[in-house]
Amino acid sequence: MGIEIKIALNEGLYLKDPQDSVLGRNIIKHSILLLSDLGFEAFNFKKLSLEIGSTESSVYRYFENKHLVLIYLVSWYWEWVAYLIRINTLNINDPKRKLEIIINCFVSASFENPSIDYLDKSKLHSVIIAEGIKVYRTKDVDEEYGKGYFRNYKQLITTVAGVISEINPTFQYPYALASNLFEMSNNHIYFAKHLPRLTDISVYGNTVDEVEIMLNYFTDKLLS
């Protein structure tokens, strides 16, 4: 059972909605697991179908290629974070408090309820951290932007930029700060683990908490 959450994503991302069938949900589930294990480059539909106990051709009935699977997952994540922000700031009026909550969602969206059976959100977060940037760093970015594949990200950043402007209406870079908070959150969680000399976040401590404190410090300073 679990709680029914169906997130509406751009229909151009898939050939057949994977949320509507057992095989489709298996594709999503095992894509996350495999991407997390192998990374995007070594991941492919052959390995995925073997993992599921299905076939390559069946997977191709849902997604044109692995790049679109990644965009699908990342879009799902963006929507999920936006949803978390919405429900967690419902009764909050103070925009400063709202931004704190947003930062908390950025660094630890994976630990939040409610849960969805076929989607390991903690693993998904690792995938976003390690591979997320690859969805828009390609030669097809303009074409895919035109198709609206990154609209969820745009909307998430617009929401956050709105809160930033509420805190300080004269601040000139609300969008840049919003996207930077998101990117920095992922970057420094990754750096702490793999490239520790690029950050001050400790390798041994509680990475996520430290990143959260840092991002709050940065926004405080910038918006005061």
Next chain:
Amino acid sequence: MGIEIKIALNEGLYLKDPQDSVLGRNIIKHSILLLSDLGFEAFNFKKLSLEIGSTESSVYRYFENKHLVLIYLVSWYWEWVAYLIRINTLNINDPKRKLEIIINCFVSASFENPSIDYLDKSKLHSVIIAEGIKVYRTKDVDEEYGKGYFRNYKQLITTVAGVISEINPTFQYPYALASNLFEMSNNHIYFAKHLPRLTDISVYGNTVDEVEIMLNYFTDKLLS
């Protein structure tokens, strides 16, 4: 002729030093051009060797694979930026002024002299902006970190972090700010062009100048 600059890079990156032969320099030159045209995913040694008028097997004598070519180019860029920072801050004592120069090098390393014949630095900068992040967002990051492939980046960030600490010795995040300035510089030049809703940098104005002003504003605020 041109000025002789030989940049020393990690020897594990190549099988034979491309700076030492005509073919090698051609590989570097046309890798930059092709990567800039096709992007990393569509780039391969077959297309590269055709472009040069050589053969696949000859290219493989210099580099194990295209991923190592990318690391080579990005390392070269890191070293180049570090070099520019060094010569441009030689006689500067004020750390605030130093950081301004660093930011200027980050956003516009490509426009600086001196020039090297076989290396289009403006194109290289585009490649770094679009593809640079792919060097360390892979499953092999830990292994390659161990081999010292990212040492140039580490050193660049260490230098910048030092200047940041000079400006404000109590600032707790010199490394994170340093790497963030570098990443943000590339991100927002890219966003302005391809994902304009993620930034406040105008699509039509002088992107590079605007990014420079923004980064200076951010550092000013954070370090005051």
Next chain:
DNA sequence: TTATTTATGATAGGTTTACTATCATTATTA
């Protein structure tokens, strides 16, 4: 119920990418 549509599996095959190996030829250097 039976007929029809839909979803999946099984299998095959074609193209491209990624790489290795071998041998001939051309430059360099000794």
Next chain:
DNA sequence: TAATAATGATAGTAAACCTATCATAAATAA
């Protein structure tokens, strides 16, 4: 002039990427 090194030419393998076709099972409609 001989020896060595660098490149080119060619071949070939394995995997990745993708399409097509047919059989079967499951769901739905008549």
